[in-house]
Amino acid sequence: MIRDARVLRAGFVPQEVEHRDAEVNHLSSVLEPITNEEPTDTAIVTGPSGAGKTCISKFVTERLREEVLNVETTYVNCWRNYTRFRTLYQILDDLGATIDIHRQSTPHDELVDRLQQHDGPRTVVILDEVDQLEDPSLIYDLHSLPQFAIICIANKEEDLFSRVDDRLVSRLRSSEHVRMDKYHDEQLYDILSARSKRGLDEDVINDNQLYRIADAAAGDARLAIGILRTAAGKADRENHERITDDILLNAAEDARAQIKQTSLDSLTPHQRVVYDIVRDHGPVGPSEIHKRYSEEVDDPRTKRTVRAYLSKMTQYNLLEAEGTSRDREYAIVDQPSPTLAE
DNA sequence: GTTCCACAGGAAAATATGGAGG
């Protein structure tokens, strides 16, 4: 029943992007000068999760590569490569210029020099989740290298601007800004429909079901496709001919649970104990968390470390914090369960 | 107001971990 699993996977870039013509054209025109070996403005792409930021960025750069011979692209997820060194290393690695970097304590500025001296083809650098970068001045360094075009992807413009210094803000303000909104239900339906046509056999899922997925995903295309993938996978494992309403009912919850489980699995045993304490006793303040945690494990970490755990789990969206000072309390984030009911 | 204390989170030193090369 699954014809092509790739098109349902996260990170898949389709042949045609639905409902994002304006944004695609906008971004393309920003990158246009690169086809004439000219420097380009930095592009900023913002929008909520699942709005298609990463997708159109990859789509546009791939199309650029089809049209023009002398262009390279590289994609860096700054959430995973959040240090200056890792990000630069990732870019150099994609350019194939890392041969002798690992050895010795290569001075970090050396990496920028290395990029500066890079005289290969023009390169488009996609910096995804750029607001997660611990040192955003990296953008400034890249910005000043004419042979690189930069696409910065972030959730919110403010999150990005609030963390960079003034000279960079003024340069970024003048750069081209592509804003993206959540998809409407109709648009999500079109996306789901296109994916299911390519990814699934015929009649595996009907229109009504697709609409319900679109509704449950609340404008988030990544979640919508995740739900579809989960449902299709389950139906396939259970040897159904098609996706039944029964399977679909649980798919949204399963898709969210899967995302959550992935985050949970990435926690260390100590972090997991802390998480369980907040889950079982929250909302609760840091002192009590640390007290309970110390009783629970053999070799407890310090309060400072536990605070770091809590802050990390807040970033991961596993916990949420209420209050700023002595009144700080942590709790499990309550996820509104999307309804896939008819 | 003033003082106190728990808290957040930065910086840097200390320590643990992992992976390459012997």
Next chain:
DNA sequence: CCTCCATATTTTCCTGTGGAAC
């Protein structure tokens, strides 16, 4: 198997903040 080096994690030390008791 061990050693060495780079990286990752943890601890130590710290400053600044804001609520609560006085």
